[in-house]
Amino acid sequence: MNKTKLILIGNGMVGHQFLASLAESGAADRFDVTVFCEEPRLAYDRVQLSAYFSGKTAEDLAMGQPAQYAEWGYNVRLNEKVVSIDRENQTVTSDSGVELAYDQIIMATGSFPFVPPVPGHDREHCLVYRTIEDLEAITASAAKGRSGVVVGGGLLGLEAAKALRDLGLETHVVEFAPRLMAVQLDDAGGKVLRDKIEDLGVRVHTGKNTQQIVDGENAVHRMEFADGEVLETDVILFSAGIRPRDELARSCGLEVGERGGIVIDNDCLTSDKNIFAIGECALWNGRIFGLVAPGYNMAKVAVAKLLGEDKQFLGADMSTKLKLMGVDVASIGDAHGHTPGARNYTYLDEACGVYKKIVVNESGSTLLGAILVGDAEDYGTLLQYALNGIELPEFPDSLILPQRGGDGKPAGLGVAALPEAAQICSCHDVSKGDICQAIDNGATNLGDVKSCTKAATGCGGCAALLTNLVNHELESRGVEVNRNLCEHFDYTRQELYHLVRVDQIKSFDELLHKHGQGKGCEICKPTAASILASCWNEFVLKKPHVGLQDTNDTFLANMQKDGTYSVVPRVAGGEITPDKLIVLGQVAKQFNLYTKVTGGQRIDLFGARLEQLPEIWRILVDAGFETGHAYGKSLRTVKSCVGSTWCRYGVDDSVGLAIEVENRYKGLRSPHKIKFAVSGCTRECAEAQSKDVGIIATENGWNLYLCGNGGMKPRHADLFATDLDKATLIKYIDRFLMFYVKTADRLQRTSVWMDNLEGGLDYLRQVIIEDSLGLGAELEEQMQQVIGTYECEWKKTIEDPEALKRFRPFVNSEETDSNVVFVMERDQIRPATAEEKAANTPAVPVKMMAS
Amino acid sequence: MTTDTHLISLCSKDDLVPNSGVCALVNGRQVALFYLPEDEQVYAIDNHDPFGQANVLSRGIVGSIADVPVVASPLYKQRFSLVDGQCFEDEAVKLATWQVELKDDVLLIDPTPR
Ligand code: SRM
Ligand SMILES: Cc1cc2nc3c(=O)[nH]c(=O)nc-3n(C[C@H](O)[C@H](O)[C@H](O)COP(=O)(O)OP(=O)(O)OC[C@H]3O[C@@H](n4cnc5c(N)ncnc54)[C@H](O)[C@@H]3O)c2cc1C
Numbered sequence: 001m002n003k004t005k006l007i008l009i010g011n012g013m014v015g016h017q018f019l020a021s022l023a024e025s026g027a028a029d030r031f032d033v034t035v036f037c038e039e040p041r042l043a044y045d046r047v048q049l050s051a052y053f054s055g056k057t058a059e060d061l062a063m064g065q066p067a068q069y070a071e072w073g074y075n076v077r078l079n080e081k082v083v084s085i086d087r088e089n090q091t092v093t094s095d096s097g098v099e100l101a102y103d104q105i106i107m108a109t110g111s112f113p114f115v116p117p118v119p120g121h122d123r124e125h126c127l128v129y130r131t132i133e134d135l136e137a138i139t140a141s142a143a144k145g146r147s148g149v150v151v152g153g154g155l156l157g158l159e160a161a162k163a164l165r166d167l168g169l170e171t172h173v174v175e176f177a178p179r180l181m182a183v184q185l186d187d188a189g190g191k192v193l194r195d196k197i198e199d200l201g202v203r204v205h206t207g208k209n210t211q212q213i214v215d216g217e218n219a220v221h222r223m224e225f226a227d228g229e230v231l232e233t234d235v236i237l238f239s240a241g242i243r244p245r246d247e248l249a250r251s252c253g254l255e256v257g258e259r260g261g262i263v264i265d266n267d268c269l270t271s272d273k274n275i276f277a278i279g280e281c282a283l284w285n286g287r288i289f290g291l292v293a294p295g296y297n298m299a300k301v302a303v304a305k306l307l308g309e310d311k312q313f314l315g316a317d318m319s320t321k322l323k324l325m326g327v328d329v330a331s332i333g334d335a336h337g338h339t340p341g342a343r344n345y346t347y348l349d350e351a352c353g354v355y356k357k358i359v360v361n362e363s364g365s366t367l368l369g370a371i372l373v374g375d376a377e378d379y380g381t382l383l384q385y386a387l388n389g390i391e392l393p394e395f396p397d398s399l400i401l402p403q404r405g406g407d408g409k410p411a412g413l414g415v416a417a418l419p420e421a422a423q424i425c426s427c428h429d430v431s432k433g434d435i436c437q438a439i440d441n442g443a444t445n446l447g448d449v450k451s452c453t454k455a456a457t458g459c460g461g462c463a464a465l466l467t468n469l470v471n472h473e474l475e476s477r478g479v480e481v482n483r484n485l486c487e488h489f490d491y492t493r494q495e496l497y498h499l500v501r502v503d504q505i506k507s508f509d510e511l512l513h514k515h516g517q518g519k520g521c522e523i524c525k526p527t528a529a530s531i532l533a534s535c536w537n538e539f540v541l542k543k544p545h546v547g548l549q550d551t552n553d554t555f556l557a558n559m560q561k562d563g564t565y566s567v568v569p570r571v572a573g574g575e576i577t578p579d580k581l582i583v584l585g586q587v588a589k590q591f592n593l594y595t596k597v598t599g600g601q602r603i604d605l606f607g608a609r610l611e612q613l614p615e616i617w618r619i620l621v622d623a624g625f626e627t628g629h630a631y632g633k634s635l636r637t638v639k640s641c642v643g644s645t646w647c648r649y650g651v652d653d654s655v656g657l658a659i660e661v662e663n664r665y666k667g668l669r670s671p672h673k674i675k676f677a678v679s680g681c682t683r684e685c686a687e688a689q690s691k692d693v694g695i696i697a698t699e700n701g702w703n704l705y706l707c708g709n710g711g712m713k714p715r716h717a718d719l720f721a722t723d724l725d726k727a728t729l730i731k732y733i734d735r736f737l738m739f740y741v742k743t744a745d746r747l748q749r750t751s752v753w754m755d756n757l758e759g760g761l762d763y764l765r766q767v768i769i770e771d772s773l774g775l776g777a778e779l780e781e782q783m784q785q786v787i788g789t790y791e792c793e794w795k796k797t798i799e800d801p802e803a804l805k806r807f808r809p810f811v812n813s814e815e816t817d818s819n820v821v822f823v824m825e826r827d828q829i830r831p832a833t834a835e836e837k838a839a840n841t842p843a844v845p846v847k848m849m850a851s
Numbered sequence: 852m853t854t855d856t857h858l859i860s861l862c863s864k865d866d867l868v869p870n871s872g873v874c875a876l877v878n879g880r881q882v883a884l885f886y887l888p889e890d891e892q893v894y895a896i897d898n899h900d901p902f903g904q905a906n907v908l909s910r911g912i913v914g915s916i917a918d919v920p921v922v923a924s925p926l927y928k929q930r931f932s933l934v935d936g937q938c939f940e941d942e943a944v945k946l947a948t949w950q951v952e953l954k955d956d957v958l959l960i961d962p963t964p965r
């Protein structure tokens with residue numbers, strides 16, 4: 001059989017969807033597919049582009065994988081742009097001079113950012129925001145500048161503004177229209193959004209028409225506006241809309257729209273029957289769709305047409321929900337009430353910055369559109385009303401009014417009420433019916449449903465709704481959702497926690513016999529050990545707990561690459577007396593340990609042999625040191641800045657508070673490690689906003705930040721409550737930590753826990769501040785019990801001959817491990833490399849005991 | 852099991868830690884010993900972790916994979932069968948094991964690895 005020669009021009013998100021759909025159809029082998037990809041890498045997730053600034057790499061964002069494309073049998077021409085199409089002879093030519101014949105072409109060339117042609121728009125450090133290369137350029141420019149301006153206050157513009165702010169620039173948004181997000185929002189919504197964004201430190205200038213950009217006096221550029229005002233800045237980002245890339249189509253004579261875009265019909269065919277156009281470059285019914293979901297639908301239509309199947313593109317819903325700088329914004333359907341006879345209901349809460357509007361038809365029976373700013377929780381429900389023409393309740397405003405007091409349940413729409421045809425995921429056009437089908441065909445959990453329907457794998461906006469639906473459908477079929485910890489326990493960490501508490505279980509064996517099977521493993525044993533410790537706070541080296549711990553917990557020290565350990569005593573708040581400092585130095589010298597100041601404001605002594613640990617700790621404990629729990633999933637450090645005692649700007653005693661909270665929570669066992677910091681003023685020298693719990697002094701008390709993270713995926717902590725007195729602050733932290741300990745998954749930092757917490761920050765505030773679950777007193781009491789039973793594990797260990805037996809290197813010999821060899825570097829020891837050991841490089845002699 | 856004349860005594864049962872490991876020196880070689888009271892069994896495998904290149908396996912967590920008793924290395928978490936030393940993450944890696952036996956509270960070992 002002769003294969004159809006198919007050429008795909010453009011390997012963006014939609015081009016990738018086309019290739020994936022073609023492969024899934026099982027008919028890819030009927031085609032000889034060549035992909036021209038202008039960018040230096042295969043398709044990546046442009047929608048998540050901003051995540052690049054919060055730590056995602058190009059690999060994380062990748063959608064197309066070379067191996068996958070090869071397996072599908074596609075020829076990929078990376079870094080190669082098609083420069084002309086000869087429709088008569090049916091060939092395309094690329095910028096590297098290659099000429100290829102075709103039977104069919106798919107154009108998926110996307111769009112480019114529109115840059116208004118004002119004089120100076122092409123100066124250095126004037127950039128756009130569309131590709132990974134753009135982001136690299138922005139990062140480079142930002143590194144040299146202090147301030148940045150985004151031209152354009154639409155959806156993408158605000159996303160770009162967030163990026164600039166995250167890069168540490170003083171950020172401005174300049175918008176031509178009188179309000180932000182003019183397309184999606186009305187004046188009232190635009191104002192609420194503006195207030196919120198300005199609260200976050202971004203300056204918004206609306207109604208500004210840029211006339212020219214020239215050299216600045218105090219910054220790189222000076223922008224001059226029509227009203228005579230000026231703004232100086234170092235970086236300018238244009239985000240003033242997109243324009244379809246139709247240059248290739250134009251030059252080969254395809255029909256294009258008056259204002260751009262390759263004209264297509266319902267079959268996604270252009271004016272040439274051998275050429276399709278899909279995605280952002282395509283103009284359907286006079287419209288360009290600047291979202292990925294309609295593009296994906298076009299891709300599927302094109303595949304269907306190539307295979308001779310019946311499928312059409314009939315437009316798309318442009319409803320959107322997003323989080324812009326932490327502010328929820330959503331717009332549904334006819335948000336501006338253009339439909340004749342349309343009526344509005346609005347709700348405005350200026351104190352909390354919430355605006356909601358619904359647009360209903362004349363008779364009040366169906367929902368036409370909606371706008372939500374500041375709180376978009378109702379989005380899923382409202383969207384379903386609008387898309388499916390579900391009849392509205394008697395008082396439609398009940399859908400957006402807050403429900404307070406009484407037993408008045410929110411007037412939400414249960415997933416059960418949705419019709420089969422209801423679209424759950426718009427990115428991949430998955431209906432409720434499709435999801436039920438997947439479950440009927442054997443999907444037994446959310447992951448299965450996602451992988452076979454693709455739902456919630458696009459923008460992720462439908463994830464909460466999908467989870468609800470899947471759980472509902474599984475439960476209604478009598479299936480239980482599998483969140484098992486490991487092969488030994490058919491329970492989640494949270495369920496185990498409850499079993500331990502309710503059954504008063506005190507040992508792993510008991511737990512295993514009552515609720516598990518097998519012998520346990522390196523996953524469930526430490527989990528159980530941590531739960532037992534958070535519940536009963538028993539000595540971790542007690543016989544029954546010993547085998548449960550990671551080696552670090554067993555030997556109360558962190559194992560290093562050569563099998564030796566590090567020693568990290570607690571230095572609460574980073575405050576240390578000269579005498580204690582001297583003791584650390586003496587111990588390090590006596591045992592010849594490598595010494596380093598840690599990132600946690602304390603001192604780490606490395607290279608201790610197992611058998612040296614008790615002797616080292618005996619000296620440290622005598623000098624008044626306690627264990628630092630550097631090995632435990634527990635409280636690590638509370639960093640501090642010097643604060644009001646010494647610092648000329650400090651407004652409160654950050655060191656004092658840091659020491660107090662470190663001593664309060666030390667020893668608390670938790671799902672993962674916990675870090676705090678306390679800063680004495682808003683300059684934030686202790687970096688509190690990168691910690692699980694961050695505290696910053698204000699003129700009126702303390703601001704509390706929660707769920708920050710440094711590490712692999714940094715996350716700024718959320719401002720949880722402001723101007724607290726100390727008693728309230730401690731109360732909230734007690735409740736917060738205990739609630740986390742009880743509900744988080746194994747090895748889940750507070751940041752990830754928070755990101756998965758349904759209802760997010762608001763919900764956490766309800767639980768902790770408003771005590772909506774009535775748990776407050778219980779959480780405080782449990783914390784009090786942990787605090788009341790604290791003991792230094794090292795102090796106990798050196799007093800316990802049974803526990804000390806564990807620190808013998810060999811049960812039958814006094815020798816030491818001859819494989820541990822040190823050499824000198826920069827006047828201190830370090831582990832010898834394998835080559836050095838082989839070459840018998842002069843090693844440092846072992847010092848067994850304090851000399 | 853028949854008691855073999857090659858067996859030498861190594862340590863007492865008291866030196867072992869139930870459901871966990873300790874280490875012994877046998878002809879200069881480090882042997883990790885694991886005592887699983889439920890199976891009334893002691894297992895002996897090489898203490899050297901071939902991935903981490905350090906003598907640490909006796910300090911790993913003991914568990915089971917589908918009823919086979921295993922230890923997970925404390926360094927990089929590879930798991931090894933206590934029965935025959937086979938690594939579960941890498942088919943090509945198999946540790947030496949020793950024949951051991953508890954007799955009247957004394958642990959006996961055949962010093963020649965299997
Ligand atoms: C010693 C120290 C580095 C140093 O020389 O400064 C260190 C050393 C280790 N860190 Fe760290 N981290 C140290 C400060 C930090 C910090 C800075 C801070 O606390 O302000 C961070 C980023 C902040 C954060 O955690 O949010 C940090 C983020 C990590 C992470 C990533 C956590 C994450 O959520 O992404 C890991 C890996 C993990 O925990 O899974 C890690 C894991 C480790 C481990 C436990 C890795 C390991 O298993 O061997 C290292 C062993 C410690 C040891 O042997 O004593 N370390 N580590 C620092 C000890 C601080 C202390 O006094 O206790
Ligand atoms: C920062 C940002 C955030 C966004 N957020 C959202 C969102 O939240 N939700 C949403 O729905 N959409 C969002 N979008 C829009 C979404 O990314 C686009 O709708 C989608 O990428 C369109 O896909 P496409 O394949 O049509 O175009 P593109 O992804 O632009 O791909 C087109 C590709 O074709 C290549 N190309 C062009 N001409 C040629 C040629 N002649 N030869 C070879 N290759 C060529 C281009 O280099 C490009 O790689 C966002 C966009 C950006 C930039």
Ligand code: SF4
Pocket residue numbers: 641642643644647648649650651654679680681682683684685686
């Ligand atoms: S945060 Fe404030 S108090 Fe602390 S050192 Fe910095 S300026 Fe001083």
Ligand code: FES
Pocket residue numbers: 424425426427428455456457458459460461462463
């Ligand atoms: S709606 Fe975007 S992933 Fe489902």
